Amino acid sequence: MTGGAAIRRAAPSGRPVASTVRPAAPSLSDGARPGPVPRMSSLPARASDPELVELARRGDRGAFGELLRRHDDRMRGLAYRLLADRHAMDDALQEAYVKAYRALDRFKAGSSFSTWLYRITYNACVDELRKRKRNPVAPEEPADPESGRPGPERAVTASESVRMALADLPESQRVTVVLVDGEGFDHQEVAKILGVAPGTVASRLHRARAALRRTLGEEVR
């Protein structure tokens, strides 16, 4: 594979840096407005993911919607555990799903749609985390175990401990332990999703589990 030409060190003298800052011309978007959307589906019953992907590639929005429905629970699980904020989760998934839609033509036949969508979702979550690192917002109330909505403190004591323990993990360890112990993926699958070497997955998982065990102790026994 070939990458693009590398960027280089500047020559010793350096490229002359402009001495004045000139503003770039604003390019205001004219933004499209949504029109009426026909609502019907002509999907074959029990279509497989590859069949739905093929239909979606040909422009069948219903097929794409069905794919999202099938996988949304797991994407929400990943996004919420990474971002710990319902609004951030929704923002990341909006971005992920639109990007997936745009990229459908480049989805490799024979690949797992789920793995592919996980990777897109993970990338969107990383973007969202970086955005929020620079523009922090107050964390929302913990979710109620039954409804998933903010609930009374007494209802979330145990889960809050786990939440905080996860929160203490670096992002890379958190996503690894969520994918392995939360979603049941193995090294190779997680490596594909995260774009890292399987050995990296193993070391991150080891560190994440050790940290969680230290933090949680007997709490979840």
Next chain:
Amino acid sequence: MTEHDPIEPDVLVETALRLLPVPDHDADFWARLEQALDAEPSKPGAGSTTDEEGRVASGEPGRTSPGGPDAAGGGAGAGRPRTDEVPVVELRPTPVPGVVPAAMRRPSNIVLSVLAVAAAVAVVVAGVSLVRSGVDDDLFEDETAAESESEGEASPTADDASTLAAPADEPAAALVVEWIDAVAVGDMEAAWELLGPGSQTYWGSFEDFAAERTGFAEGYAAWRVADPTFLVTPLEGPGEGFVLVTLVGTVPQEGTTSHRADTFPVRIGEGGAVLELHGSAGVMEIVVPDDPAEDGTPASVAADEQLVLVVPDGVAAPVLRVDDGPLVVCGEDPGTELTDLEGTSARRCGFEPPDGLSAGDHVLIAAFTSPDGASITAHSVAFRVG
């Protein structure tokens, strides 16, 4: 445990994760998504520069926000073919049997005000310029003292007098300071005009950018009282040149202090200098060093440990710099290796500084551009050795 062994289940951790619920989407999530997709070209992928993993190349509006189709499509829908003939199923959260049963849904939490930790670095002017604002020669503050002194302080506001000053003869750094000042005082028009085309396209419209006014002010205004070290790293590439301006310092924010390193890519062209803070050439993951801990403690790295990045296929070879050391091109310079990651569409960049890493605090700066050099991704992370 190795990569070849099957992963043994960890019952305690699995049980812990099961304790956590995952919330459903906001009520309007699917309607917003429907609108966003409506603003897309009717044939998926047509006219898109999104790669197969959803990374959006520079120049493409990559932001999808609750703002609806403007943000999602970035105006792509203007003149787009209508999709009325295409059967479309309503994207609503119907009670489908999920892959993960409802009883198994578990959430997690992170505290969202995680700040990048910046360690201080010994500063020597060597090949690339490294200068510090202010007059204090102690480049690295005592962290404990800094934390205790400002514990409980609120985030700086526009009313706080700024002590942030760009080093002399560094126009790129001056641009960054000007931009921080603009967002700190809420002058979003000035801040917008300092952004380059990649960043402006990312936001889609001035209105969307200006809507983030409060967040920008909270996020960046802290630098105005932080007396940071400036690391200025000029780059050259196939397109216009970039200069990376990295601010390193102890930042008061949200009632605490945090060590932080922020890198601001500045595009240098014939028209002058503009800030490309938000456009991106793709997603970069810094694997080693790890992210800072929640309390801002930098990740630890062994003195002989390899620093590792993962970058997308097809982009320019990444460049790295530790502290004020030389800029190295991954895969070309001694101590670096750039390899394919099997089974992925990404490449791994490893870097071992030839002289090793000394004990103490460091900062890693890494960047890559799109193949044509039109857009850039740059990040920095602080870490600690020993």
